Amino acid sequence: MAGQDEKQGKTKALRAGLLDWYDRNRRDLPWRRSRNPYAIWVAEIMLQQTRVAVVVERYQQFLGRFPTLVALALAPEQDVLAMWSGLGYYRRARMLHKAAQFVSENLQGNLPAKAEELRVLPGIGVYTAAAVASIAHNEPVAVVDGNVERVLCRFAGWGAGSRKGGGTVLRRKVEELARRFLDRTRPGDFNQAMMELGATVCTPRNPQCAACPLTAECKTRGEHKTARRAPMTSRVAGYGLVLRAAPRPSRRRGGSTEQVLLVQRPADATVMPGMWELPTLLQAEVPQSELRMELRHAIMQVNYYVRIRSVAEEDLEAMTATGGERRWVGLREAAGMALTGLTRKVLMRARLLASPAMDEIARQRGEAVV
Numbered sequence: 001m002a003g004q005d006e007k008q009g010k011t012k013a014l015r016a017g018l019l020d021w022y023d024r025n026r027r028d029l030p031w032r033r034s035r036n037p038y039a040i041w042v043a044e045i046m047l048q049q050t051r052v053a054v055v056v057e058r059y060q061q062f063l064g065r066f067p068t069l070v071a072l073a074l075a076p077e078q079d080v081l082a083m084w085s086g087l088g089y090y091r092r093a094r095m096l097h098k099a100a101q102f103v104s105e106n107l108q109g110n111l112p113a114k115a116e117e118l119r120v121l122p123g124i125g126v127y128t129a130a131a132v133a134s135i136a137h138n139e140p141v142a143v144v145d146g147n148v149e150r151v152l153c154r155f156a157g158w159g160a161g162s163r164k165g166g167g168t169v170l171r172r173k174v175e176e177l178a179r180r181f182l183d184r185t186r187p188g189d190f191n192q193a194m195m196e197l198g199a200t201v202c203t204p205r206n207p208q209c210a211a212c213p214l215t216a217e218c219k220t221r222g223e224h225k226t227a228r229r230a231p232m233t234s235r236v237a238g239y240g241l242v243l244r245a246a247p248r249p250s251r252r253r254g255g256s257t258e259q260v261l262l263v264q265r266p267a268d269a270t271v272m273p274g275m276w277e278l279p280t281l282l283q284a285e286v287p288q289s290e291l292r293m294e295l296r297h298a299i300m301q302v303n304y305y306v307r308i309r310s311v312a313e314e315d316l317e318a319m320t321a322t323g324g325e326r327r328w329v330g331l332r333e334a335a336g337m338a339l340t341g342l343t344r345k346v347l348m349r350a351r352l353l354a355s356p357a358m359d360e361i362a363r364q365r366g367e368a369v370v
């Protein structure tokens with residue numbers, strides 16, 4: 001009995017220490033300033049597979065364009081994909097849109113408050129449901145994402161060896177520990193504290209144990225063997241940047257003076273169906289003298305080394321692969337289209353599309369923003 005009391009006392013002290021650490025150290029991120037369930041839901045979906053720095057840049061723009069769940073539900077899918085451009089994993093945007101339409105049509109636009117009810121919606125799994133319900137409504141449900149799993153495995157001393165019984169057994173143990181450890185008075189903050197600890201202190205490499213509020217009871221206090229991530233592979237890809245002067249009537253209607261050729265990916269493509277991109281070069285190897293731009297672009301576990309070549313309109317058929325609908329698009333219109341992240345990146349680097357981040361740098365340097 002005395003042992004049980006001592007254990008409970010230690011758990012209570014750890015929870016208090018973790019919440020105190022979070023109150024003093026949490027990053028000031030835009031979605032943390034809101035308790036609006038819709039805004040929290042959008043942030044949680046964006047954060048699942050995209051770096052925080054990229055989400056910070058895109059989150060406000062997305063909410064500016066779709067400030068409410070109903071506004072998102074009413075928007076055409078191509079607009080939603082356009083606003084998602086650069087965040088990657090576009091299936092998330094499609095599912096978010098579908099779920100918003102479902103809530104709008106069947107639940108009078110009110111996102112359910114309970115985690116169990118949220119899980120019924122398209123694209124909302126255990127993690128997202130628990131995050132939205134706990135952060136927006138203080139429901140005492142524990143969140144377990146990759147960061148939380150790593151913190152708890154290290155805390156409890158469960159390493160790669162614990163996977164003997166299979167990943168599912170370890171996962172269940174982690175979920176059970178997360179449930180027991182959860183602070184039921186501030187579940188939303190507690191869940192965010194655990195995720196923040198994993199993201200900033202108990203990092204995959206070189207955890208900062210001296211700064212960790214769990215260090216006194218942690219079994220590991222340092223990096224230890226966990227399952228290895230699949231290594232990145234590399235591929236070379238080449239795209240053509242084909243530009244022409246816009247026809248006069250389009251200019252008179254306020255269109256831009258230049259048009260770019262874009263190709264739509266097939267609707268049944270496994271990756272990024274229906275999105276617009278630059279035409280693919282038949283030869284990815286581009287002579288140095290004709291190279292317009294070189295960049296690296298990561299998609300899932302693949303690092304693409306991308307070569308961009310300027311292609312004249314008359315050389316189009318000889319130099320690029322056919323396939324997919326092709327369209328000449330004014331640059332202003334292109335900015336609002338569902339472009340792949342890579343295509344948007346290329347057009348921004350070529351200063352053909354505005355980039356808020358690049359414009360800000362130019363402003364700070366006192367340069368003119370084009």
Ligand code: SF4
Binds near residue numbers: 154213214215220
């Ligand atoms: S003490 Fe170190 S290993 Fe343990 S949870 Fe904290 S940062 Fe992670």
